[in-house]
Amino acid sequence: MNLHLHEIASVLKAKNDVTRYPDCTLNKVEFDSRLIEQGDLFVPLKGARDGHDFIPIAFEKGCAVTVSEKNLDVPHILVDDCLAALQELAAYYLAKTGMEVIAVTGSNGKTTTKDMIHDVLATTYKTYKTQGNYNNEIGLPYTILHAPEDTEKLVLEMGQDHLGDIHLLSEIAKPSLSVITLFGEAHLEFFGSREEIAKGKLQIADGMAPRGKLLLPADPIADAFLPEKQELIRFGDHSDLQVTSLVESKDSLTFTVNFMDGEIYLPVTGKYNATxxxxxxxxxxxxxxxxxxxxxxxxxxxLTRNRTEWKKAATGADILSDVYNANPTAMRLILETFSSIPANEGGKKIVVLADMKELGQESVALHEGIISSLSPTVLDTLIFYGEAIEGLAQLASQIFPTDKVHFFKKDGQIDQFDDLLQEVKNVLGDKDQILLKGSNSMNLAKLVEELEKG
Structure with missing residues (x-):
């Protein structure tokens, strides 16, 4: 990080006199006292507990100075709001180092796209990216402050749970180029409509300089919220950017695009990954x-783990694991991919679908809408797990043989995971392919692990 105590105090407009502390270079910033090392800056944040409670532990571990909303007897920088201080310091660090920010958001595909952009740019530039899911009002400034000072291109993922989240992140990061992968239904519970989701995603342009590039889908739902000062590049059929000549196999894609010569090979499945x-x-x-x-x-x-990934069950069956998150668009896309891949010779196609969270009042209807992606001519067995998904299971039982549709409940009182696991083991043959898709909180990752162990 290479920032000095007095420099940081000046940036944060410290309310106390820090000149009584010797100036020193601070190695890195941490908000988790467990990660503090010698010479670090501690920023106590308020969560389940007030981070100020951990200031003594931070100093025991070698913290040089802490930001604080209270006067202390240890070296500290007094501020009104520690989270705002973290964000302000990140914006300062970006301006000081001059690293260029590429921002990525979207209802689906943002982490994968962030990883891809990073890997492409890393061939030519010193590049750093958002680690894990550090894509919110805490994680984004933390990522910025952990980027090596010689970083040339910084690829930042931006998430949103509520309207205004991405506005804040964009104002901190000031991206020169931004990408929106999809206007889907993620967090619909908090937004109420896809229009509000699109409005929130397009706030990624709020911190961009005029004539910055904004890549976004050719989805008319965005048209009412398009920024006027950025250069807009639309992608999709009959748009500025297009995928052409796509050939999809079980574990890879080969395709061309309309702005580059030659084929692109990708060692992952799903035509959305071609986009x-x-x-x-x-x-x-x-x-x-x-x-x-x-x-x-x-x-x-x-790619970051737990995205779309082929694995092997202990029995030899093929597992298509897509268990990190789920929304209706993502579920339809992965079902389309799974259905289009040829079955193994002598093997069945089995699907395990779990609840999609944060869909609000329309949750049951949105789950039921997935029925159009479930074909009895392609899929052999359907297994459903959750609560909101029960209506979809009932619809499926009307078009599939009743012995090929299974439902296991998970709600506030009941969790039939063990029964789910046993049923999957009962129906899964060694030549079969099985798809697992659901929100992270449904814990289908555990089911994948159990199938791998046998």
């Missing part, structure tokens, strides 16, 4: 990465 890779390719090309370097980076892609 994500197209966006990463365009960002790379715009920032001067050679075409061959773009293709090489994508061919050797390493």
């Amino acid at each position: 994500n890779a197209m966006l990463a390719s365009y960002v790379g090309k715009w920032l001067g990465v050679p075409d061959e370097a773009i293709r090489s980076a994508l061919a050797n892609l390493q």
